[in-house]
Amino acid sequence: MLLEGKSIVVTGGNSGIGKAIVLAMAAEGANVVVDYVAHEDATEQLIRQVEAAGGKAVGVEADISRSDDLHRMMQTAVDSFGRLDVLVNNAGIETRQSLLDTTEEDYEKVMAVNMKSAFFASQAAAKRFIEQGDGGLVLNISSVHEDWPMPGNIAYCVSKGGMRMLTRTAGVELGQHGIRMVNIAPGAVDTPINASTTSNEDLLGKLQDAIPLHRLAEASDIADVAVFLASGRASYMTATTVVVDGGIMQGSVGL
Numbered sequence: 001m002l003l004e005g006k007s008i009v010v011t012g013g014n015s016g017i018g019k020a021i022v023l024a025m026a027a028e029g030a031n032v033v034v035d036y037v038a039h040e041d042a043t044e045q046l047i048r049q050v051e052a053a054g055g056k057a058v059g060v061e062a063d064i065s066r067s068d069d070l071h072r073m074m075q076t077a078v079d080s081f082g083r084l085d086v087l088v089n090n091a092g093i094e095t096r097q098s099l100l101d102t103t104e105e106d107y108e109k110v111m112a113v114n115m116k117s118a119f120f121a122s123q124a125a126a127k128r129f130i131e132q133g134d135g136g137l138v139l140n141i142s143s144v145h146e147d148w149p150m151p152g153n154i155a156y157c158v159s160k161g162g163m164r165m166l167t168r169t170a171g172v173e174l175g176q177h178g179i180r181m182v183n184i185a186p187g188a189v190d191t192p193i194n195a196s197t198t199s200n201e202d203l204l205g206k207l208q209d210a211i212p213l214h215r216l217a218e219a220s221d222i223a224d225v226a227v228f229l230a231s232g233r234a235s236y237m238t239a240t241t242v243v244v245d246g247g248i249m250q251g252s253v254g255l
């Protein structure tokens, strides 16, 4: 198995991409801490699903925009599985507002959940990795919008752009400790965050037409790449982004 015995924390791990990462990593032998802020029932169900397949997972209720919760989340990995090997900064929110519409409160909320949490969780994980002395990985689920404008969703784009530079800069800083940092930039994935698009036939059709592979990603498409990046097979990858977008960023208007 690719991740045998590795101790992994996944933020926002009880739905969408996070849930798929929990299942895929546990199936490869990892011990997983599932962070969540809502739907304790979904977390318990997910843990039972992991255990039924012979894996190990524990849940921790932690709001990643709060520093004390972040530290409690990391400590859960150490208390439960003896160490930390991989942090997956997956949780994220969006507001779908333009520059002109975004309030200070909405801006701060998006930045706190998407960006500040990734920054300080990465810091806490890196300190732990250095203490353990044998490297580690921070895997950020950013977005194609770390690099690609999405008018009408500006705070989200700013937060993901920040994540892009976090990974590049911290990846360079931490290389000397054998710590890797990598972003996955998904395109459009069929998860609850996209419910307003996927439940509208017209919008869904337009989106599919813009994707060269002509379908949204399944959360498992992203999780498969996450497993590879967390494994020894990706040991020379750091301070960079892997784009998993069905080709949407290269899309052109056919005439």
Ligand SMILES: NC(=O)c1ccc[n+]([C@@H]2O[C@H](COP(=O)([O-])OP(=O)(O)OC[C@H]3O[C@@H](n4cnc5c(N)ncnc54)[C@H](O)[C@@H]3O)[C@@H](O)[C@H]2O)c1
Residues within 6 Å of the ligand: 011, 012, 013, 014, 015, 016, 017, 018, 035, 036, 037, 038, 062, 063, 064, 065, 090, 091, 092, 093, 113, 141, 142, 143, 144, 185, 186, 187, 188, 189, 190, 191, 192, 193, 194
């Ligand atoms: N679905 C897509 O098309 C897509 C594309 C690119 C990037 N992403 C990114 O993937 C990540 C996962 O999104 P998803 O698509 O699975 O959507 P999702 O809404 O299913 O997952 C987001 C998760 O984050 C959790 N969360 C929100 N605020 C939190 C907080 N303060 N503390 C802890 N957890 C919190 C939610 O409870 C939820 O479990 C996000 O960072 C998102 O930006 C998604």
